[in-house]
Amino acid sequence: MADERETRPQADRQLCGLVRDLASQIEAHLRTRAATLGLTPTQATALCELTHPMTLRELADRMSCEPSNITFVADRLEGQGYLERHPHPDDRRAKQLLLTPEGSELRGRLVELLSKDSPLAPLATEEQDGLRHLLTRALIR
Structure with missing residues (x-):
């Protein structure tokens, strides 16, 4: 029992370090791929998340940030001709x-670039599914 108490914190620290290292590799991968398309990492993330029409608030929620931060990103993408704002069909505000x-064409190119040499590429599909399941469980509170 004493050994378990001593090794559990150590194992937790090691696991947290591995998750942090993986997140850093994924961020670096996104940054380099986005740059090849003239995008910032935040713009690239917004493009990846825009899988269907959504409000700024919905996009902010998906990106885990404030809507005011997304406004700037949306303004830039709109200025570059990659997205448009349209009235919401159910909420006139x-x-x-x-x-x-x-924007759809650029999103397709970005998704393709991100899939090449991804930090997760060494994992088989089943392993990625298992990792997704475990991370989802860990994040649910």
Whole structure:
């Protein structure tokens, strides 16, 4: 029992370090791939998350940040011709973000670039599914 108490904190620290290292590798991978397309990492993340029309608040929730931060990102992507704001069909106070055809094409290129040499590429599909399941369980509180 004493050995378990001593090794559990050590194992937790090691696991947290591994998760932190993986997150750093994923961030670096995103940063380099985004740069090849002239995007910031935040713009790239927004493009990846825009899988369907959504409001700024919905996008902010998906990106785990404040809507005011997403406004700047959306403004930049809109200025570059990658997304448009349209009236929300059910809420006249809200706007929906929609990718333009150019934005959809860029998103496709980005997703393809991110899949190449990904830090998760060494894992088989089943292993990635298992990791996804375990991380989801760890994040649910």
